[in-house]
Amino acid sequence: MRLGLAMAGLLLAVGLVMPLAVLLARAFQGPNGEFIGLAYFVTYASTPALLRSAWNSLWTGALTTAIVLPIAFTFAYGITRSRLPGRGLFRAVMLIPILAPSLLPALSLIYLFGNQGLFRFMLPADGSIYGPAGIVVAQCIYTFPHAAIILSVALGMADARLFEAAETLKASRFRIFLDVTLPAARYGLVSATVVVFTLAVTDFGIPKVIGGQFPVLATDVYKQVIGQQNFSMGAVVAIVLLLPALFSFFAERWAQRRQSASISGRAVLYRAKPRAARDMPLLLICLAVAAVLLGMVGMAGWGSLIRFWPYNMTLTLSNYDFARFDSDGWGSLQTSAAMGAWTALIGTPLVFVVAYLLERGARPGALSGFVRVAAIAPLAVPGLVLGLAYILFFNHPANPFGFIYGTMAILVLNCVIHFYTVAHLTAVTAIRQLDPEFEAVGASLRVPRWRTFLRVTVPISLPAILDIAVYLFVNAMTTVSAVVFLYGSGSKPASVAVVQMDEAGQVAAAAAMACVILAITATVKLAQLGVSLSLGRGWRPA
């Protein structure tokens, strides 16, 4: 068991800690590896262009958060605290942006408001969707599901007894909302705020596609590294990008802890009574949000079918003949699917076994302490930062693992590490729900531990395991930021191909490929729903 944990520790050290250490060191080194102290940081601070993009990231991120939060709160309130019809359907629609690459809403916006967009006339003549406006709108759509999920969990945990108590005290509805609803959702709001802000600041795909000449931190890293081959400056910008992520990481962990402490085991689940004055406006808002989300997907889908926007609006499948636009053709989709499959196949057992060892086996010590921290840390590391750290680490001439650079292996390693934390937390939650005495019973019957693990722990946790696998697959399929630095010839993922086709002006083909990615992830997600419905039918209590 110690051996298993030691191997996991090694993997996390090679895949996370060492690359980040190299990245940090690089920020203090000149072009030839000599130590130059804070020189790059000084240059950074005295370059107005770079500072401007930090400021741009900050304010677009803040604006996105300010717009998304109230909408997501209302939406989450609608699906948890009211009796709207079709709440299940709204929940499903809410998830759509997670299944698509973040570029997809940006591409749809180009179709709608771009220079030749359907509704271009609605913008002021000198205005443009390319720039902050496009970034903010696209990011609102991209971050919406994350906020809505967190808030619907927070609002869903309402304790009915508090509402009944408030009602018997004749509190008005508005006071109940202020005094009961909001405080209970307080930590959910904090979590959602920091998650949305971090996603918005660290995302790379959206500003790349719709940012135009508007510089932000994420595109700066890319420009320094790919454009100017200035790795040290790239490292400095990456460190700047790491700061908000680190901050929100700690804020979010703080909020999470408070959240779980605030609900007692005896709480009674709240069920709203129908009330038209509340349900009708909520229904309209939820419908509007759902229409926007579906509209974005629909727009990209429609655009991908049009022969030559906006001059020849006839429908065609020719944009799906990717070989015309990209040398890899459909191959990049194959690469992505393989990368997703490998990430799920390797990541799922790894994550689950490590979580099990940590929860149910490890004596406290330095090793388990390290693994515990290293399992949570990836959440604080933006994809671009991790990607850059990988270039610097694995491309280093002295690195014995250097041979994996540019291969599928490095992409899979990167994805497993990048998405490790959420998968790990899912596994830990599932394992904590198991009776702590299962292992003891097995041992008293002299059944080896691994056997009880395989015969009892794994079958019971299958829904969570499936959840982890699908999570890893979907994220590996849709990620751009982490892999954009790492692919080699023949291992270009589809999400990167989308960026490149868009860069080359092939918006329709880019939209087509984004739609294919969405189709694949949505199919997998639906399959998961189907499978988990039939899992453990028989032994699970209805």
Added chain:
Amino acid sequence: MDAPLRRQVRATVSSAKPYLRIEGVGRDFGLFTALRDVDIGVAKGEFLCLLGPSGCGKTTLLRTIAGLDVPTRGEIFQDGKLITDLPPSQRDFGIVFQSYALFPNLTVAANVGYGLRGKAWPKARAAARVTELLELVGLPTLAQRYPAQISGGQQQRVALARALANEPGLLLLDEPLSALDAIVRLHLRSELRALQRRLGVTTVMVTHDQEEALSLADRVAVMDRGRVMQIGTPQEIYERPANAFVASFVGRSASFPASASAGGLLLAGGRRLPAFAATALPDGMPVRAFIRPEDVAFGEGAASLPAELRGIEFLGSVCRLDLDAGGLPLQAEMTPHALCGLAIGAMLSVTLPPEKLMVFPLDG
């Protein structure tokens, strides 16, 4: 089995060489000491109950016996072998947890047969053993059900059958009945006792329910704050508690402060009460005296006290009376019939029999 014979069996069991021996066991959690200096011997075939208030260390002691927890000090021997540091998988015991810990994804039969594998248990033999065990616990028809599809009492029996499957030398039970409702609990209690007798398996059971402990066990170990306060047969524990804690924890009693006085007397509330237990105590020693409700006698006599009736609690076959005997709080029992006509505030004459007064020096 009639009473004298039973007593005789007990006498022989407790004098035999212990099958399970716990010597000077202690367990610390950081600065907190959960067990201190525990010495217990359990004879082969004996049923021992660990009884004590919540948090006194019962579960901790049971887990050290099972090897799920390692004692900080002391040794444990089973069947003459030192087992203190053996992992659970190398020991010889079956265990039933309070939660039962049945595997929800396996059928009742698969749960019971979970440990029946390897060369010693070819499939057919294991299946036969499972059938036998399910018959033993009275559930032959439920073999193919899943744990979620059977009642709490049935789950408890499945857990018991599973623990007994390998014919372990030692059966450990952690509050096995506490998750059940009162009627099922009473029923299963007697079944458990009969089964244990029939199989003759050495058993250690944890409970915080004294009625359960007194009715089930050959011997009871009363624990408090990590220490064993007394070990003895249920009768000994009840009739001759070794200290004030056991006297107040086991059974009902009223108690009052007093001081010993020469000639086997107690001074309490300005009265002199003869008490045999006070004979050996030095004059003037501060003590606490206990008396059980059923021992308080009514009627005039040489040593009787006047007592005022303060409260009546109806318990069915008897009523419990709260009395105030000139400052001494007492409890007594009376049949509802005899009580007829007495009202709160009535004056009664009570006698505290000298042989029944339990007297303990104040500790600390």
